[in-house]
Amino acid sequence: MKRNDWDRRQGKAAAEQSVIFAGHFTENDHYHTVRPNGRSDWLMFYTLQGEGFALTDDSRKRCLPGELTLIRPGCMHEYGTAAGQTWQFVWVHFPDVMAETGLLPASDLISYPIRQPSAGKRIYRAFRRILTDSLASSLYSESLCENSLREILLLLAQQINSKADARIEEAMHLLAVHMTQPLSIGELAHTIGLSPSRLSHLFKASTGYSIIDMHNRMRVRQAALLLEHTKRSASEIAFDVGYQNYNHFAVQFSKVYGTSPRAYRNWKQTPDGLAQQ
Numbered sequence: 558m559k560r561n562d563w564d565r566r567q568g569k570a571a572a573e574q575s576v577i578f579a580g581h582f583t584e585n586d587h588y589h590t591v592r593p594n595g596r597s598d599w600l601m602f603y604t605l606q607g608e609g610f611a612l613t614d615d616s617r618k619r620c621l622p623g624e625l626t627l628i629r630p631g632c633m634h635e636y637g638t639a640a641g642q643t644w645q646f647v648w649v650h651f652p653d654v655m656a657e658t659g660l661l662p663a664s665d666l667i668s669y670p671i672r673q674p675s676a677g678k679r680i681y682r683a684f685r686r687i688l689t690d691s692l693a694s695s696l697y698s699e700s701l702c703e704n705s706l707r708e709i710l711l712l713l714a715q716q717i718n719s720k721a722d723a724r725i726e727e728a729m730h731l732l733a734v735h736m737t738q739p740l741s742i743g744e745l746a747h748t749i750g751l752s753p754s755r756l757s758h759l760f761k762a763s764t765g766y767s768i769i770d771m772h773n774r775m776r777v778r779q780a781a782l783l784l785e786h787t788k789r790s791a792s793e794i795a796f797d798v799g800y801q802n803y804n805h806f807a808v809q810f811s812k813v814y815g816t817s818p819r820a821y822r823n824w825k826q827t828p829d830g831l832a833q834q
Contacts, residue, residue: 577703586638606644608621620639634666655707657711669716672716679712722763724751728756729764732775742768776798
Protein backbone atom coordinates (compact mmCIF):
# COMPACT_ATOMS: atom_id res chain seq x y z
CA MET A 558 0.00 0.00 0.00
CA LYS A 559 1.32 3.46 -0.85
CA ARG A 560 2.17 5.76 2.01
CA ASN A 561 -0.40 8.46 1.13
CA ASP A 562 -3.14 5.79 0.68
CA TRP A 563 -2.34 4.46 4.17
CA ASP A 564 -2.41 8.01 5.58
CA ARG A 565 -5.82 8.65 4.01
CA ARG A 566 -7.23 5.43 5.47
CA GLN A 567 -5.80 6.24 8.89
CA GLY A 568 -7.27 9.72 8.68
CA LYS A 569 -10.66 8.33 7.69
CA ALA A 570 -10.62 5.85 10.59
CA ALA A 571 -9.66 8.59 13.04
CA ALA A 572 -12.48 10.80 11.77
CA GLU A 573 -14.97 7.96 12.15
CA GLN A 574 -13.82 7.44 15.74
CA SER A 575 -14.20 11.04 16.83
CA VAL A 576 -17.21 12.50 15.01
CA ILE A 577 -20.87 12.40 16.03
CA PHE A 578 -23.23 13.01 13.13
CA ALA A 579 -26.91 12.32 12.64
CA GLY A 580 -29.79 12.56 10.18
CA HIS A 581 -33.49 12.03 9.55
CA PHE A 582 -34.24 10.04 6.37
CA THR A 583 -37.34 8.86 4.55
CA GLU A 584 -36.30 6.29 1.93
CA ASN A 585 -38.06 3.98 -0.56
CA ASP A 586 -36.98 0.38 -1.11
CA HIS A 587 -34.12 1.39 -3.42
CA TYR A 588 -32.23 2.53 -0.31
CA HIS A 589 -29.50 0.00 0.47
CA THR A 590 -26.04 0.26 2.06
CA VAL A 591 -23.40 -2.48 2.32
CA ARG A 592 -20.17 -2.15 4.32
CA PRO A 593 -18.09 -5.33 3.99
CA ASN A 594 -15.51 -4.07 6.49
CA GLY A 595 -17.91 -2.23 8.77
CA ARG A 596 -16.91 1.04 10.38
CA SER A 597 -14.90 1.99 13.45
CA ASP A 598 -17.88 3.75 15.06
CA TRP A 599 -21.38 2.74 16.20
CA LEU A 600 -24.45 3.21 14.03
CA MET A 601 -27.88 3.56 15.64
CA PHE A 602 -31.33 3.86 14.01
CA TYR A 603 -34.71 4.67 15.53
CA THR A 604 -37.54 3.70 13.18
CA LEU A 605 -40.47 6.12 13.07
CA GLN A 606 -42.59 4.67 10.26
CA GLY A 607 -42.44 1.93 7.67
CA GLU A 608 -39.87 -0.84 7.78
CA GLY A 609 -36.18 -1.29 7.20
CA PHE A 610 -33.74 -4.12 7.79
CA ALA A 611 -30.23 -4.54 9.15
CA LEU A 612 -27.94 -7.55 9.03
CA THR A 613 -24.48 -8.65 10.08
CA ASP A 614 -22.63 -11.92 9.58
CA ASP A 615 -24.61 -13.66 12.33
CA SER A 616 -27.94 -11.84 12.52
CA ARG A 617 -30.69 -10.17 10.55
CA LYS A 618 -33.27 -7.84 12.11
CA ARG A 619 -36.37 -6.05 10.90
CA CYS A 620 -36.42 -2.34 11.79
CA LEU A 621 -40.00 -1.64 12.81
CA PRO A 622 -41.65 1.52 14.20
CA GLY A 623 -40.64 2.17 17.79
CA GLU A 624 -37.51 -0.01 17.62
CA LEU A 625 -33.92 1.01 18.26
CA THR A 626 -31.29 -0.80 16.19
CA LEU A 627 -27.54 -0.60 16.83
CA ILE A 628 -24.64 -1.94 14.78
CA ARG A 629 -21.41 -2.50 16.67
CA PRO A 630 -18.11 -1.13 15.34
CA GLY A 631 -15.86 -3.35 13.26
CA CYS A 632 -18.44 -5.80 11.91
CA MET A 633 -19.61 -6.31 8.34
CA HIS A 634 -23.10 -4.89 7.99
CA GLU A 635 -25.84 -4.17 5.53
CA TYR A 636 -29.02 -2.17 5.93
CA GLY A 637 -31.78 -0.61 3.89
CA THR A 638 -35.51 -0.27 3.29
CA ALA A 639 -37.57 -3.46 3.26
CA ALA A 640 -39.06 -4.49 -0.09
CA GLY A 641 -42.23 -2.60 -0.94
CA GLN A 642 -41.83 -0.29 2.05
CA THR A 643 -40.89 3.29 2.80
CA TRP A 644 -38.59 3.62 5.80
CA GLN A 645 -38.61 6.77 7.91
CA PHE A 646 -35.95 6.81 10.60
CA VAL A 647 -33.51 8.95 12.54
CA TRP A 648 -29.92 7.79 12.82
CA VAL A 649 -26.62 8.67 14.43
CA HIS A 650 -23.00 7.58 14.06
CA PHE A 651 -21.00 7.93 17.28
CA PRO A 652 -17.49 6.96 18.43
CA ASP A 653 -16.76 3.81 20.38
CA VAL A 654 -16.05 5.66 23.62
CA MET A 655 -19.44 5.67 25.34
CA ALA A 656 -19.27 3.65 28.55
CA GLU A 657 -23.04 3.11 28.42
CA THR A 658 -22.66 0.72 25.47
CA GLY A 659 -21.26 -1.73 28.02
CA LEU A 660 -24.78 -2.09 29.42
CA LEU A 661 -26.01 -3.55 26.12
CA PRO A 662 -25.87 -7.15 24.85
CA ALA A 663 -22.58 -8.21 23.28
CA SER A 664 -24.16 -8.91 19.87
CA ASP A 665 -22.90 -7.20 16.72
CA LEU A 666 -26.51 -6.30 15.89
CA ILE A 667 -28.85 -5.14 18.65
CA SER A 668 -32.51 -4.42 17.97
CA TYR A 669 -35.11 -3.82 20.64
CA PRO A 670 -38.63 -2.37 20.79
CA ILE A 671 -39.15 0.61 23.08
CA ARG A 672 -42.31 -0.46 24.87
CA GLN A 673 -42.88 2.66 26.97
CA PRO A 674 -44.46 5.51 24.96
CA SER A 675 -42.81 8.11 27.21
CA ALA A 676 -39.40 6.52 26.65
CA GLY A 677 -39.99 6.53 22.89
CA LYS A 678 -40.77 10.24 22.97
CA ARG A 679 -37.64 10.94 25.00
CA ILE A 680 -35.53 8.95 22.55
CA TYR A 681 -36.91 10.82 19.54
CA ARG A 682 -36.33 14.20 21.24
CA ALA A 683 -32.77 13.13 22.08
CA PHE A 684 -32.13 12.25 18.42
CA ARG A 685 -33.44 15.66 17.39
CA ARG A 686 -31.12 17.35 19.88
CA ILE A 687 -28.15 15.37 18.53
CA LEU A 688 -28.98 16.45 14.99
CA THR A 689 -29.26 20.10 16.01
CA ASP A 690 -26.22 20.16 18.27
CA SER A 691 -23.98 18.27 15.83
CA LEU A 692 -24.75 20.87 13.15
CA ALA A 693 -24.37 23.87 15.43
CA SER A 694 -20.63 23.34 16.04
CA SER A 695 -20.74 25.58 19.11
CA LEU A 696 -18.41 25.48 22.11
CA TYR A 697 -20.01 22.49 23.87
CA SER A 698 -21.79 20.82 20.93
CA GLU A 699 -19.91 17.54 21.27
CA SER A 700 -20.64 17.30 25.00
CA LEU A 701 -24.31 18.08 24.41
CA CYS A 702 -24.47 15.33 21.77
CA GLU A 703 -22.80 12.90 24.16
CA ASN A 704 -25.34 13.70 26.87
CA SER A 705 -28.21 12.98 24.48
CA LEU A 706 -26.54 9.74 23.39
CA ARG A 707 -26.18 8.68 27.01
CA GLU A 708 -29.87 9.29 27.56
CA ILE A 709 -30.79 7.09 24.58
CA LEU A 710 -28.40 4.29 25.57
CA LEU A 711 -29.56 4.31 29.20
CA LEU A 712 -33.22 4.24 28.19
CA LEU A 713 -32.48 1.31 25.87
CA ALA A 714 -30.51 -0.55 28.56
CA GLN A 715 -33.35 0.06 31.00
CA GLN A 716 -35.85 -1.44 28.54
CA ILE A 717 -33.62 -4.47 27.88
CA ASN A 718 -32.66 -5.21 31.48
CA SER A 719 -35.86 -4.36 33.33
CA LYS A 720 -38.06 -7.29 34.32
CA ALA A 721 -41.06 -5.06 35.11
CA ASP A 722 -44.18 -4.87 32.97
CA ALA A 723 -43.70 -1.96 30.55
CA ARG A 724 -47.26 -0.80 31.27
CA ILE A 725 -46.48 -0.51 34.97
CA GLU A 726 -43.26 1.35 34.22
CA GLU A 727 -45.27 3.75 32.08
CA ALA A 728 -47.78 4.19 34.92
CA MET A 729 -44.94 4.96 37.34
CA HIS A 730 -43.55 7.51 34.90
CA LEU A 731 -46.92 9.21 34.51
CA LEU A 732 -47.44 9.28 38.28
CA ALA A 733 -44.07 11.00 38.66
CA VAL A 734 -44.73 13.50 35.88
CA HIS A 735 -48.14 14.40 37.29
CA MET A 736 -47.20 13.98 40.96
CA THR A 737 -48.67 17.29 42.13
CA GLN A 738 -51.94 16.90 40.25
CA PRO A 739 -55.12 15.11 41.44
CA LEU A 740 -55.01 11.41 40.59
CA SER A 741 -57.59 9.85 38.28
CA ILE A 742 -57.06 6.10 37.96
CA GLY A 743 -59.56 6.07 35.10
CA GLU A 744 -57.56 8.61 33.06
CA LEU A 745 -54.29 6.85 33.90
CA ALA A 746 -55.70 3.50 32.78
CA HIS A 747 -57.10 5.02 29.56
CA THR A 748 -53.70 6.51 28.70
CA ILE A 749 -51.98 3.16 29.21
CA GLY A 750 -54.68 1.19 27.40
CA LEU A 751 -56.05 -0.93 30.25
CA SER A 752 -59.24 -0.97 32.24
CA PRO A 753 -58.98 0.69 35.68
CA SER A 754 -59.49 -2.63 37.46
CA ARG A 755 -56.87 -4.42 35.36
CA LEU A 756 -54.32 -1.65 35.82
CA SER A 757 -54.96 -1.55 39.58
CA HIS A 758 -54.48 -5.32 39.83
CA LEU A 759 -51.27 -5.36 37.77
CA PHE A 760 -49.86 -2.35 39.60
CA LYS A 761 -50.38 -3.87 43.06
CA ALA A 762 -48.97 -7.22 41.92
CA SER A 763 -45.87 -5.56 40.43
CA THR A 764 -45.06 -2.93 43.09
CA GLY A 765 -46.72 -4.15 46.26
CA TYR A 766 -48.61 -0.86 46.54
CA SER A 767 -51.89 0.42 45.23
CA ILE A 768 -51.76 3.25 42.68
CA ILE A 769 -53.04 5.73 45.27
CA ASP A 770 -50.48 4.58 47.86
CA MET A 771 -47.63 4.91 45.34
CA HIS A 772 -48.81 8.38 44.33
CA ASN A 773 -48.80 9.44 47.99
CA ARG A 774 -45.37 7.88 48.58
CA MET A 775 -43.91 9.84 45.65
CA ARG A 776 -45.32 13.06 47.06
CA VAL A 777 -44.12 12.30 50.57
CA ARG A 778 -40.60 11.36 49.44
CA GLN A 779 -40.33 14.68 47.59
CA ALA A 780 -41.66 16.49 50.66
CA ALA A 781 -39.00 14.82 52.84
CA LEU A 782 -36.25 16.11 50.55
CA LEU A 783 -37.69 19.61 50.66
CA LEU A 784 -37.98 19.50 54.44
CA GLU A 785 -34.37 18.42 54.72
CA HIS A 786 -32.79 20.73 52.16
CA THR A 787 -34.92 23.90 52.08
CA LYS A 788 -36.28 26.40 54.58
CA ARG A 789 -39.83 26.32 53.28
CA SER A 790 -42.46 25.70 55.92
CA ALA A 791 -44.10 22.28 56.20
CA SER A 792 -47.38 23.83 55.09
CA GLU A 793 -45.76 25.35 51.99
CA ILE A 794 -44.12 22.03 51.16
CA ALA A 795 -47.41 20.20 51.52
CA PHE A 796 -48.85 22.51 48.86
CA ASP A 797 -45.69 22.18 46.70
CA VAL A 798 -46.13 18.41 46.43
CA GLY A 799 -49.85 18.56 45.69
CA TYR A 800 -51.70 18.43 49.01
CA GLN A 801 -54.38 21.05 49.58
CA ASN A 802 -54.99 19.92 53.17
CA TYR A 803 -52.06 19.96 55.59
CA ASN A 804 -53.60 17.44 57.99
CA HIS A 805 -54.04 14.93 55.16
CA PHE A 806 -50.41 15.51 54.15
CA ALA A 807 -49.24 14.96 57.73
CA VAL A 808 -51.13 11.67 57.97
CA GLN A 809 -49.61 10.40 54.70
CA PHE A 810 -46.15 11.56 55.75
CA SER A 811 -46.42 9.70 59.04
CA LYS A 812 -47.43 6.49 57.24
CA VAL A 813 -44.14 6.51 55.34
CA TYR A 814 -41.68 8.01 57.86
CA GLY A 815 -43.37 7.21 61.16
CA THR A 816 -43.30 10.81 62.35
CA SER A 817 -44.74 14.23 61.55
CA PRO A 818 -43.18 16.47 58.88
CA ARG A 819 -41.96 18.99 61.46
CA ALA A 820 -40.50 16.29 63.71
CA TYR A 821 -38.76 14.79 60.67
CA ARG A 822 -37.17 18.14 59.87
CA ASN A 823 -36.03 18.63 63.47
CA TRP A 824 -34.54 15.14 63.53
CA LYS A 825 -32.66 15.72 60.26
CA GLN A 826 -31.24 18.98 61.58
CA THR A 827 -29.83 17.46 64.80
CA PRO A 828 -26.25 16.10 64.86
CA ASP A 829 -27.55 12.57 65.44
CA GLY A 830 -29.88 12.81 62.50
CA LEU A 831 -27.15 14.15 60.22
CA ALA A 832 -24.75 11.40 61.35
CA GLN A 833 -27.24 8.70 60.33
CA GLN A 834 -27.71 10.00 56.76
